[in-house]
Amino acid sequence: MQRPCNVTPLTVPGVTTPSQVDLDPGRDYPLAARRPELLKTPTGKRIDELTMEAVLAGEVAPEDLRIAPETLRLQARIAEQSGRPQLAQNFRRAAELTALPDELVLSIYNSLRPRASTKQQLTDIADELESAYSATLCAALVREAADVYERRNILAS
Amino acid sequence: MTTSARRSKRTEALEQRPVNLDGFVEEWPEVGMVAMDSPYDPEPGVRVENGVIVELDGKPRAEFDFLDQFIADHAIDVEATEQAMAIPAVDIAHLLIDPRATRKDVLAVSRGLTPAKLLEVVKTMNVVEMMMALQKMRARRTPANQAHATSARDNPVQVAADAAEASLRGFRELETTLGVVRYAPLVAIALQVGAQAGTPGVLTQCALEEATELELGMRGITAYAETISVYGTEPVFCDGDDTPWSKAFLASAYASRGIKMRFTSGTGSEVQMGNAEGKSMLYLEIRCILVTKGAGVQGLQNGSISCIGVPGAVPAGIRAVLAENLIASMVDLECASGNDQSFSHSDMRRVARLLPQLLPGTDFVCSGYSSTPNYDNMFAGSNVDAEDYDDWNVLQRDLQVDGGLRHVPEAELLAVRNRAARALQGVFAHLGLPPITDKEIEAVTYAHGSKDLPPRDVLEDLKAAQSVMDRGVTGLDIVKGLDAAGFTDMAHSLLAVLRQRVSGDLLHTSAILTPELETLSAVNDTNDYAGPGTGYRPSGARWEEMKRLRHVVSAQNPEQEVG
Numbered sequence: 001m002q003r004p005c006n007v008t009p010l011t012v013p014g015v016t017t018p019s020q021v022d023l024d025p026g027r028d029y030p031l032a033a034r035r036p037e038l039l040k041t042p043t044g045k046r047i048d049e050l051t052m053e054a055v056l057a058g059e060v061a062p063e064d065l066r067i068a069p070e071t072l073r074l075q076a077r078i079a080e081q082s083g084r085p086q087l088a089q090n091f092r093r094a095a096e097l098t099a100l101p102d103e104l105v106l107s108i109y110n111s112l113r114p115r116a117s118t119k120q121q122l123t124d125i126a127d128e129l130e131s132a133y134s135a136t137l138c139a140a141l142v143r144e145a146a147d148v149y150e151r152r153n154i155l156a157s
Numbered sequence: 158m159t160t161s162a163r164r165s166k167r168t169e170a171l172e173q174r175p176v177n178l179d180g181f182v183e184e185w186p187e188v189g190m191v192a193m194d195s196p197y198d199p200e201p202g203v204r205v206e207n208g209v210i211v212e213l214d215g216k217p218r219a220e221f222d223f224l225d226q227f228i229a230d231h232a233i234d235v236e237a238t239e240q241a242m243a244i245p246a247v248d249i250a251h252l253l254i255d256p257r258a259t260r261k262d263v264l265a266v267s268r269g270l271t272p273a274k275l276l277e278v279v280k281t282m283n284v285v286e287m288m289m290a291l292q293k294m295r296a297r298r299t300p301a302n303q304a305h306a307t308s309a310r311d312n313p314v315q316v317a318a319d320a321a322e323a324s325l326r327g328f329r330e331l332e333t334t335l336g337v338v339r340y341a342p343l344v345a346i347a348l349q350v351g352a353q354a355g356t357p358g359v360l361t362q363c364a365l366e367e368a369t370e371l372e373l374g375m376r377g378i379t380a381y382a383e384t385i386s387v388y389g390t391e392p393v394f395c396d397g398d399d400t401p402w403s404k405a406f407l408a409s410a411y412a413s414r415g416i417k418m419r420f421t422s423g424t425g426s427e428v429q430m431g432n433a434e435g436k437s438m439l440y441l442e443i444r445c446i447l448v449t450k451g452a453g454v455q456g457l458q459n460g461s462i463s464c465i466g467v468p469g470a471v472p473a474g475i476r477a478v479l480a481e482n483l484i485a486s487m488v489d490l491e492c493a494s495g496n497d498q499s500f501s502h503s504d505m506r507r508v509a510r511l512l513p514q515l516l517p518g519t520d521f522v523c524s525g526y527s528s529t530p531n532y533d534n535m536f537a538g539s540n541v542d543a544e545d546y547d548d549w550n551v552l553q554r555d556l557q558v559d560g561g562l563r564h565v566p567e568a569e570l571l572a573v574r575n576r577a578a579r580a581l582q583g584v585f586a587h588l589g590l591p592p593i594t595d596k597e598i599e600a601v602t603y604a605h606g607s608k609d610l611p612p613r614d615v616l617e618d619l620k621a622a623q624s625v626m627d628r629g630v631t632g633l634d635i636v637k638g639l640d641a642a643g644f645t646d647m648a649h650s651l652l653a654v655l656r657q658r659v660s661g662d663l664l665h666t667s668a669i670l671t672p673e674l675e676t677l678s679a680v681n682d683t684n685d686y687a688g689p690g691t692g693y694r695p696s697g698a699r700w701e702e703m704k705r706l707r708h709v710v711s712a713q714n715p716e717q718e719v720g
Binding site for chain 1: 222223226227230231232234261264367368371372375376377391394395398399400402403405406407408409410411412413414415450451452453454455489631632633636637640645648649652655656657658659660661662664665666675676678679680681
């Protein structure tokens with residue numbers, strides 16, 4: 001089951017986006033302790049609302065214990081400023097994948113295994129990542145894989 | 158009687174030594190049976206055109222295999238590479254051991270180095286120099302340790318009790334795996350529960366096939382993942398049913414759920430899997446390290462790991478194992494540095510093999526230390542196990558070196574083992590899983606291994622394990638179960654671990670949770686070693702703790718033990 005999503009970050013006047021927050025790794029990390037006000041679950045809860053009382057009252061669902069794309073983009077900036085560009089890029093790809101259901105993430109992973117997909121199948125996955133989920137970084141990774149797999153002859157025949 | 162048939166008494170004595178049960182072989186570079194010095198390893202070199210690496214270690218881009226391409230395009234900093242590659246290898250080695258050069262100074266160079274160049278650098282270094290370098294290059298200032306908690310019968314009650322003991326003894330990460338894979342959900346739950354019974358904030362994982370491991374992580378039944386294997390040649394990578402791209406995607410999948418993960422690799426895996434392409438074990442391992450770096454993964458478990466018998470059998474093999482830990486650290490990755498799978502029959506050799514990681518300190522000195530007797534270790538044994546706890550604590554005290562553990566009096570251990578088992582009993586009852594009897598709890602409190610425990614109804618357990626997956630049980634259900642059974646502190650601690658995935662703080666390099674549930678990583682606990690008198694040194698309360706052993710006598714009264 002694939003469903004489109006609407007979590008693409010939009011710049012709305014008066015709303016701070018991850019790129020606008022003033023962040024300093026030395027001052028602000030770990031975010032949970034130093035900048036909890038920046039952290040929301042994908043369901044819109046504040047991290048300090050995830051209390052034992054709320055869990056026992058049935059007010060916390062497994063979906064509330066997930067990371068939001070905005071948080072991953074904040075952590076990407078911390079990684080970048082700590083001199084870790086690859087880690088930052090991984091967090092940005094991850095931010096895109098927060099919108100995908102678990103089963104779809106697992107199925108794309110399996111499609112990327114050697115000799116699991118034709119070039120067309122990988123291209124279709126990349127197109128869907130981009131069009132349905134605005135996952136441009138992940139789409140680029142899949143397209144790059146498709147090209148390499150073709151050159152190294154590890155596409156499905 | 159001829160002299161050749163007659164053996165000396167000394168030879169007979171030596172023949173009986175355990176070290177002669179170990180396997181040793183001659184080098185055979187053509188098939189990759191060589192640790193770090195093969196005539197077939199490429200010469201270092203790089204060529205950049207229009208911001209793209211078009212030649213890597215003597216190979217033109219059109220001939221790149223998929224590892225070359227991934228490393229050239231994702232791991233090596235194109236802006237830095239030509240300048241870094243121009244520095245003679247021996248000068249880079251000097252930078253590594255010179256305390257006046259900071260860790261940051263090294264990273265400015267290492268980000269531009271190719272696999273063959275990294276190999277050339279460590280080939281100029283002996284093991285003492287490598288230890289000096291590792292002391293500075295370890296990412297997290299404070300070293301830590303990881304344990305295995307497994308059971309030959311996959312008994313969840315045992316895993317919970319051993320996890321609790323390991324947690325109390327100081328391990329910050331615990332790993333389990335299975336004999337019967339279908340047992341995984343129950344054993345992973347047991348590990349998670351037991352871990353929180355010792356000290357709060359211990360992170361747990363369950364080593365399984367990649368997709369299953371991810372599923373348990375997504376459900377919050379495990380807290381992190383480690384067995385995401387990468388390999389140093391294209392055919393072996395494909396035999397592992399992955400590519401650098403599938404693994405990079407998997408890395409992002411974990412991060413997208415806020416779950417910490419590291420890759421795994423190690424010298425010897427390619428030759429063991431029959432396709433080393435005539436390269437040295439270390440050259441191939443360096444390619445794995447750079448694939449990890451390029452995938453944007455925060456860390457790596459390496460140090461040969463489950464192939465330790467292979468480098469262990471060839472000349473300078475254990476030097477190569479240290480070199481792989483050093484290279485992971487010098488390219489700014491978290492390093493969980495091996496010292497895990499059984500390695501030698503010789504106690505002397507077991508210790509000699511672990512000192513190069515224990516003395517300088519690594520992010521996790523063992524990955525892991527067996528918290529059970531050897532027969533219960535389902536990772537094919539470990540270099541150090543539960544029967545070595547006292548020896549380990551003495552080594553720490555003798556050398557004033559922090560290997561992450563501490564001596565715990567028996568009464569406290571019994572209490573925590575009992576508590577973990579009772580908590581698991583409560584959680585199983587809450588989740589409608591097969592009952593854990595008071596008899597089992599009593600037995601596991603005092604047990605050493607699975608042989609000391611009453612057998613469980615395996616068929617019922619396996620049915621229940623399937624139901625955990627079918628019903629969609631999550632970490633949150635375990636929290637509720639702990640609370641319902643009256644273990645509110647453990648419920649709080651586990652909720653705190655689960656809440657970490659909302660903040661993503663644990664996704665950073667070398668992150669652990671302290672017993673105070675604070676995140677400690679290379680971002681806020683950066684290794685600041687800069688020569689004598691600097692960096693991490695056990696002191697204060699931690700050193701006082703390290704002084705305690707099972708038997709220490711009072712200075713005033715030699716008849717009295719102060720423990």
